[in-house]
Amino acid sequence: MSSVVSVLIVIAVIAFLGVYLWWQSEAKKTHGTVVPLNQQAVADLVRGSFNGVLWKDVPGPGHINKKRRALRGEGATVSVDIEPAAQGGTEVSTWMSAWRSRYGFASFGGAAYRQKKRLLKRVDEALQEVPTNIVSVPSSPAGASTGPTGTVQPQGLRPVGGVPMRQSSAQGTEGNQRVQIADPGLHENDDRQLLYTFLSTWPLAAIFYGPLPAEDLLDQVLHAASAFRRSEPFGISFMHMSEPGMVWAMTENSRGAAILMFMEESKDSTLFLSHVLKPLESGMKAPVRHTMAGNGAVEREVAEYLDRFDVVEPWELPAMKDLRPADATTLPLSLRRSLSNWDHLSNQLYTRTLRDKDGDDVAVTLSPETASILCLGYVIGKSDDGDLSEIRWLEARTGYQLSWGEGAVLASRLLPVSSDVQSVDRDAQELVDVVAVALAEGPNANGTGGLTAAAGIAIPSNSQPQEGEAFDLDAVIRASKDDNFDPGQASAEHLKTIDSLVQIMNPIYESDESEALKPSIPHIVASCQQLVREDPRLIRFVQDINGMATRGALGDWAHDTRGGTLGEQGWSQLGEKLVAAFPGVDLVREDE
Incomplete structure (x- = not known):
């Protein structure tokens, strides 16, 4: 009798193990179905089948991943994918994606199998009473109206770890x-x-x-x-x-x-x-x-x-x-948004091809110079040794700065950071035109300091014209003593130039950036010269700038954080350049 019982027990154990192994095998397989519901509705059904405290959200390979709670974290994980079906509706598939093995058996493999069956049964039962307001509408045929009718978009449906879910739309899955x-x-x-x-x-x-x-x-x-x-x-x-x-x-x-x-x-x-x-x-x-x-x-x-x-x-x-980092230099976002006719080359560097007055196409670049200054520039030639002494006259003639690097000679002009795209486009075209005209009109002698002209423009090499020769010095001197003149009476065009200068100088002055001032000096001096040529009374404004430079250089009331004078070298250079640009004119006002 005992032998019969033993045999029955062995048979029962074998049967149980066989059933468990079958459950385990079925749990690992991917089972799925296609239902005429949108993704949000399916997700709600899936999550509803896991109601209770025995299953918790975990990261995993599916859109929804639930792990069976167990001692020492040995519970199996059931994953569910929810995808838009090619023929319309939603495809839902489920499988056991993770488990712990003991003696060849998956821990809680049976629980995972039963949960899969419960999940798919829940979906099938829901199909018997499909609310019309959540039925996914397939793609409309050509020529038919594509507007959704009573559909609910899958807002808020997101995976907990794993592969992302694709949103469905009333127009089908193509988009x-x-x-x-x-x-x-x-x-x-x-x-x-x-x-x-x-x-x-x-x-x-x-x-x-x-x-x-x-x-x-x-x-x-x-x-x-x-x-x-x-x-x-x-x-x-x-x-x-x-x-x-x-x-x-x-x-x-x-x-x-x-x-x-x-x-x-x-x-x-x-x-x-x-x-x-x-x-x-x-x-x-x-x-x-x-x-x-x-x-x-x-x-x-x-x-x-x-x-x-x-x-x-x-x-x-x-x-x-x-x-904002203290050392950040960027082109303003408002400007970048409007530079649609410029090519975005790299970080904070834009370029555009313009045709100058000489008929040549040249590439102009736009980049931030400092936090408060932008720089327009383009290559006007090449130099092997970087000796630009024979064409430095071009800076005084145009007001633009020359620089050398990697064998290229660059002409550049500085703009306030508040510049809009219209002023940038205008100033860029003016840059290439003014330089082209200056180069074409200059003396065309031999010996250009090793400079090879870019775009076929002849590089002049004569001596620099005398500074101040275009000024009516007597008129400028009289204007400098006219205490009745208010710079606010200047023309709208002059006021715009003044405003541009103020926007360049004030941030430098307030932040004690001596090094940031130096690249701006040629532009500031040239703008001051242009103002005074057009209206000698505006020498009063130049006197104000010189006063700012003098106060910055002497540091009698403003000091930087290190206890030294405010921008000593940069401001001193600006004052020296202004004095040289207006020979014979007293740039120190009595009220300073």
Whole structure:
């Protein structure tokens, strides 16, 4: 009798093990179905099948990943993918994606199998009573109306770890196919190339995007998730949050703006979910949408927001302006937005091809010189040794600065940082025209100091014209003693030039940047000369500038943080240049 019982026990054990192994095998398989529901409705059904405290959200390979609670964390994980089906509706598939093995058996494999059956049964039962307001509408035939009728878009549907979910639309799935973002092919240190590297290599990134300006998007982000206010500048154009451990950046193009978030793999993902993703999902308002990306694969719509984009430093925007690094030099965002007829070459460098008055096409560049000054420049020739002594006269003739580097001779002019695109375009054209005319009209003697003309322009080499020869010195001297003249009476054109000079000089003066002043000196002096040529009474304004330079050089009332005089060398050079530019004129006013 005992032998019979033993045999029955063995048979029962074998049967149980066989059933368990079968459960385990079935749990590992991927089972799925296609249902005429949109993704949000399916996600609600799936999450509802996991009701209770036995299953918890975990990162994983699916859109939804739930792990069975167990001692020592040995519970199995069930993953669920929710995708738009090619024929319309939504495809849902589920499988056991992770488990602990003991003696060849998956821990809680049976629980995973039963949960899979419960999940699919829940979906099947829901099909018996499909509410018409959540039925996904397939693609409309050609010529038919494409407007959605009673559909609910999958707002708020987001994965907990794992592969991103594709959003469906009333127009079908064609517009939401996943594509690889294009490699911009720029220098590795360019901020746009760095962002591409992040996107193409990071396993999981969250993206919020919409047809609105970057400042409006950032305002929504800061309102929805206060954790972003703890961010700090990181590298060129990125921001970093130590908790929950995330790097993020913003982009903008003609379509709108996007914010991209990359979670550090070594950090706790639950903090990322609770402090970043969930607050943003619930707090962001239309028209902002969100998605997940992995290894450079994004929805086609998102790819349009990342096409020909500009990286926007968040500290450029009003909400985070207090985080601007002290040494940051950038072209203003308002200007970059309007430079549509300029090519964006690299970080803060734009270029445009213009035709000068000599009929030659030349490439002009625009870049930041300092935090308060922009620089326009173009190559006028080449020099092997950098000796520009025989063409220095060109600086006095045009008011533009000459410089040499890497064998090229550059003519440049400085602009206030407040310049708009219209003034930049006008000043760039004026730069190439004035230099072309000066070079063409100058003496055409042999011996140009080793300089080879660019664009076929002859390089003059005669001596510099006498400074001040174009001034009516008597009129200038009389004007300098006219105490009744108010600079506010100057013409509108003169006032514009004065305003340009003030915008260049005031930030330098207030920040004690002596070195920042030096590149501006030729432009300041040339503008002063032009003012006085057109109206000798404006020598009063030049006297004011000279007084500023003198006070800066002497340092009798202003000192820098090191206790030395304010910008001694730069301001002294400006004063010397002004005095030389107006021979015989007393530039020191009695009231100074």
